[in-house]
Amino acid sequence: MKSIQKTSAILILITLILIGMLYLWEKEGRHPESTIVTNIIKVNNGYGYQILNGDSLLIEQKYIPAAVGIRHFVSRKDAQLVAELVKYKLLKGKSPAISAQELNDLNITILMPQ
Structure with a gap:
C-alpha cells in the first residue's frame, strides 16, 4: 500500500513540475522554433539572408554558400x-x-559570370 502511495505522490509531483515548466515557457513566449528567424536581404544584384536569434544576428550570408566565386541568390x-x-x-x-x-x-x- 505504501508503494502505491509513494508512486502516486511521485507521479503527481512530476506532473506539477511539468505543468509549471509549460506555464513559464508559455508566459515567456519563447519557443525554440520561433526564436530563430530568417530575414531575406537585398544585396547588389541579388539577395542574401540573415539568421537571427531574437535580436542577435547569428549569420549574415550575402553570397550563395558552397558556390564557386561570389554569387548572389538570383531570387x-x-x-x-x-x-x-x-x-x-x-x-x-x-x-x-x-x-x-x-x-x-x-x-x-x-548564374555564371558573363
Whole structure:
C-alpha cells in the first residue's frame, strides 16, 4: 500500500513540475522554433539572408554558400529556401554549413559570370 502511495505522490509531483515548466515557457513566449528567424536581404544584384536569434544576428550570408566565386541568390525564393535549411539545421543542433549537393537538391540557380 505504501508503494502505491509513494508512486502516486511521485507521479503527481512530476506532473506539477511539468505543468509549471509549460506555464513559464508559455508566459515567456519563447519557443525554440520561433526564436530563430530568417530575414531575406537585398544585396547588389541579388539577395542574401540573415539568421537571427531574437535580436542577435547569428549569420549574415550575402553570397550563395558552397558556390564557386561570389554569387548572389538570383531570387528571394532561392535565398529563403537556403535560409530555412540553415534554420532547420540550427534547430536540430547541426552545423549550418551548406554543401553544393544541398544547393543542387534545392534547385538553387547559380548564374555564371558573363
